[in-house]
Each structure stands twice: as structure tokens, then as C-alpha cells.
Amino acid sequence: MNLPRLNLATLPTPIEALPNISATLGGIQLLVKRDDLTGLGGGGNKVRKLEFLTAEAQANGARMLVTTGAAQSNHCRQTAAAAARLGLECRLVLVKPEGGSSGGNLLLDSLFGVGITWCDKTSRDDTLRRVFDETWQDGRRPFLIPYGGSSPTGAAAYFHAFEEMLSQGVSPDVIVFASSSGGTQAGLALGAAAHGNRTRVLGISVDEPAPVLKETASRLAREAASRMRLAVELSSEDILVDDSYIGPGYGVLTSLERDAIRLFARREGLLLDPVYTGRAAGGLLDLARKGYFKQGEQVLFWHTGGTPALFASQYVNSLA
Ligand SMILES: Cc1ncc(COP(=O)(O)O)c(C=O)c1O
Numbered sequence: 001m002n003l004p005r006l007n008l009a010t011l012p013t014p015i016e017a018l019p020n021i022s023a024t025l026g027g028i029q030l031l032v033k034r035d036d037l038t039g040l041g042g043g044g045n046k047v048r049k050l051e052f053l054t055a056e057a058q059a060n061g062a063r064m065l066v067t068t069g070a071a072q073s074n075h076c077r078q079t080a081a082a083a084a085r086l087g088l089e090c091r092l093v094l095v096k097p098e099g100g101s102s103g104g105n106l107l108l109d110s111l112f113g114v115g116i117t118w119c120d121k122t123s124r125d126d127t128l129r130r131v132f133d134e135t136w137q138d139g140r141r142p143f144l145i146p147y148g149g150s151s152p153t154g155a156a157a158y159f160h161a162f163e164e165m166l167s168q169g170v171s172p173d174v175i176v177f178a179s180s181s182g183g184t185q186a187g188l189a190l191g192a193a194a195h196g197n198r199t200r201v202l203g204i205s206v207d208e209p210a211p212v213l214k215e216t217a218s219r220l221a222r223e224a225a226s227r228m229r230l231a232v233e234l235s236s237e238d239i240l241v242d243d244s245y246i247g248p249g250y251g252v253l254t255s256l257e258r259d260a261i262r263l264f265a266r267r268e269g270l271l272l273d274p275v276y277t278g279r280a281a282g283g284l285l286d287l288a289r290k291g292y293f294k295q296g297e298q299v300l301f302w303h304t305g306g307t308p309a310l311f312a313s314q315y316v317n318s319l320a
Contacts, residue, residue, distance in 0.1 A: 001229045003156050004055035008082055009047045010039035012164045015300070020267040025288045027295045031172065032270065033165060036277075036305040041081020042108060044074045044305025045184050048161055049154035050082040053145050056153050057088070062143035064089035064135060068128045070251065071101040072275065072314075074306045075148050075181075080112035089140060090114040093128045095121050097251075097314070104312030148181025150216075152223035158187020159194070159224060166191075170300065172199055174293065177302035178280035179203025179241060182213055184304060186220035189239055193232045194225075204283035205243040206276055207250040214239040245283040251275045253318055256282035261310075261319065273306030274315045280304075 014037065018030040038047035057065060065083045069076040069092070076092045083090035092109060096118045109116065119127035128144070135142040148154075165171075179185045185203040192199050205213050214236035221234040247254050257278030264270045264281060272278045284301055293299055309315060 003052055003153060003227060004059060005051045006055045006058070006086070008040050008051045008054065008085060010037065012168060013037050015165065015168050015170050018268050018270070018301070021263065024267070025285070028288060028293045029296075029298045031170065031298065031300045033300055033302045035161070036271070036303045036307060038305070040085060041078055041112065042305075042308050044078055045158075046075045046078040046149050046305075047082070048157040049149035049183060050078060052153045052157050053149055053151070054082050054086055057143035057145075058086075060143055061141055062088065063141040064091060064143065065145055066091045066093070066128070066132050066135065066142045067145040067149070068093040068124055068147055070095050071097050072105045072251070072309045072312045074105060074273075074276070074309065077105040077108050077112070077308065079145055079149070080109050080114045083114070084112045091117065091131055091135060091142070093117045093119055093124065093131055095119060095124055099314065102313045103316070104309045106312070108308055148183055150181035150183030150186075150220060152220055152227055155183040155186035155190070155220040155224040156228055158184050159191045159228065160187075162188050162191020162195070165300075166195065166197070171197060172300035173297040174200045174202055174299045175302055176202050176204060176280060176284045176299060178206050178276035178304050179213060179217070180206045180208065180276065182217035182220055185213070185217040185239060185241075186224060188302070189217065189234060190221045190225055190230070190232060193234055193238065194230050200240055202240045202242060204245055204280040205241050206279050207246060208243070210241040210243040211236070213241045213243070217241075242283060242287070245279055245286070253278075253315060256286070258319065260285055271307045271310065272303075273309045274319065275309055276306045277303055
């Protein structure tokens with residue numbers, strides 16, 4: 001059963017070959033799925049989720065979207081753009097980083113006309129609840145979108161994204177991508193399972209230990225399957241996560257991300273971001289060098305967006 005959906009994204013996103021990087025890796029064929037080109041508000045994976053989440057918001061009579069994330073959250077920026085497109089108010093609860101942040105996604109948030117409430121990490125959930133309750137009491141009909149847009153409804157979007165890839169005639173041996181709140185991974189894994197597809201769906205964890213992410217993604221996949229009436233059962237063992245590239249933690253740029261960003265830029269003219277796709281691509285390159293992929297395998301790097309963060313104050317100087 002298809003869930004209600006609004007049209008926000010430019011789809012299908014292209015699938016392109018990366019011949020120059022493939023040649024340096026020797027023996028694998030590397031492709032990229034360009035979800036950085038989903039269009040709305042600078043693009044990224046959350047635009048797909050927001051097609052379903054905003055339909056849910058509309059069905060609930062919402063006039064405002066409320067969500068939360070890091071100061072440079074791509075999810076928050078895409079939610080802000082979706083609200084602007086749909087004529088809704090938007091309120092973001094953002095975690096203030098040590099050392100501050102400006103530019104990048106924050107600049108775009110302000111262009112999209114959002115209201116921002118700052119908080120620290122430990123009070124994030126309480127602040128979100130308070131903002132929701134206050135705006136509800138004010139009669140502004142807020143709709144709460146969870147962290148990362150990762151509800152079962154948001155995950156359903158990536159079930160459809162997997163089907164979109166199949167409809168483009170591509171069925172790779174492995175899909176590699178950045179995984180964090182688990183919705184993207186849940187949907188892709190569900191897509192593979194529902195189609196009896198043998199593709200390995202490998203999430204490179206950006207911040208969560210593998211056992212936590214496997215649990216979250218499998219729960220989201222089961223709940224999304226039940227909403228869509230798909231007879232598929234996924235357990236945490238079915239979710240492939242590599243958490244060995246988290247390094248010093250969320251958003252901390254190291255040579256892993258810097259080298260990957262430079263390689264993709266210089267060899268393919270393709271932009272990655274410092275927090276998510278830079279880390280996932282760094283992991284992919286390391287796995288390739290260690291021989292994780294078999295000779296001749298087709299490996300699809302699912303680009304989940306995030307490039308506005310390249311222009312955030314904390315990254316600009318360390319990348320130049
Ligand atoms: C650019 C980018 N890639 C990957 C992810 C991770 O997606 P998910 O939260 O569905 O695991 C995010 C989440 O914010 C993101 O912004």
C-alpha cells in the first residue's frame with residue numbers, strides 16, 4: 001500500500017559512473033546515485049522523506065513544521081525549504097555547538113524564513129517538547145518531525161528510492177551510504193528485502209555505535225513495512241553497519257573526510273560534505289583498499305547530499 005505523498009523532489013535522481021575513481025581502486029565499478037540533486041532547497045536525502053512527512057502533516061491539519069538537529073543540520077534546512085514551498089511556518093530547535101557556527105545550512109535556514117530556538121545537547125528533547133507545546137497552545141497547529149525525519153513514514157521514502165534505482169536498470173552488488181538516524185538505511189534495506197534483491201545495503205555510521213543503529217533501523221523498517229502492508233520481517237542482523245569510521249565523533253573533520261572530499265572533487269568534479277558523505281566516502285575508499293569488495297563488483301555510492309555544510313564557518317578554513 002502506498003502512503004500519501006506530496007511532490008517536492010526532482011525524481012528520479014541520476015545514477016552516474018565514477019570512472020576516474022574506479023580506475024584508482026582497480027577492480028570495482030563505482031557508481032553514484034545523486035540524491036544531492038533532489039532539488040528542493042539545495043537537495044539531499046531528506047527531501048524524499050519530506051514528501052511523505054509533509055503529506056502526514058497536511059492530513060493532520062498542520063500549519064507549522066517543528067523539528068530538531070545540529071546547527072548545520074541538512075534535515076532542518078530541507079524541512080525549512082519544504083515549509084516555505086507549502087506555505088507553512090517552520091520552527092527549528094538547534095543544538096548550539098562549542099565554538100559556534102555560521103554560514104552553510106544556517107544561512108539557508110534564515111533565507112527560508114524559519115524561527116530558531118537554540119539549546120544544548122542534553123536539553124534538546126525537552127526544548128523540542130516545550131516548543132511544540134507552546135506553539136500548539138498558541139493555536140499554530142505544529143506538526144512534529146522527529147530527528148532526521150526518521151519515523152516509519154520517513155523510512156518509507158527510501159523503500160521507494162530503492163525501487164526507483166531498480167527502475168533505472170541498476171541492481172548493484174553493494175550500496176554504501178552515510179547512516180545516522182537510520183531512516184535511509186531502514187528504507188533501503190526494506191526495498192532490498194521486499195524485492196528479494198541480493199544487494200548488500202551497507203551503512204557507514206556517522207555517529208552511532210553499530211548495535212544501536214542496527215536496532216533503530218530494523219525497528220523503523222518493520223514499522224514502515226507494517227504501514228505499507230509489506231510481508232517482510234527484518235531483524236537487526238539483516239542490517240549491515242560499519243561503525244569504524246566515527247573517529248573523534250559527529251561533525252569532527254579528520255583526514256578521512258578531507259582526503260575523500262578532495263579526491264571526489266579533483267577526480268570527478270563531485271562535491272561531498274564534511275559531516276556525512278565525506279565520512280561515508282572515506283569509509284568506502286578504505287574498505288576498497290582493504291579488499292572488502294570482490295573483483296568486478298558494482299558498488300553504488302548513494303550520495304545523500306549535505307554539500308551546503310562545506311560553506312559553514314567551522315569547515316571552510318580547514319578545507320581550503
Ligand atoms: C547528508 C546526509 N547524509 C546522510 C544522513 C543520514 O540519513 P539518516 O538520518 O536517514 O540515517 C543525513 C542525515 O541528516 C544527511 O544530512
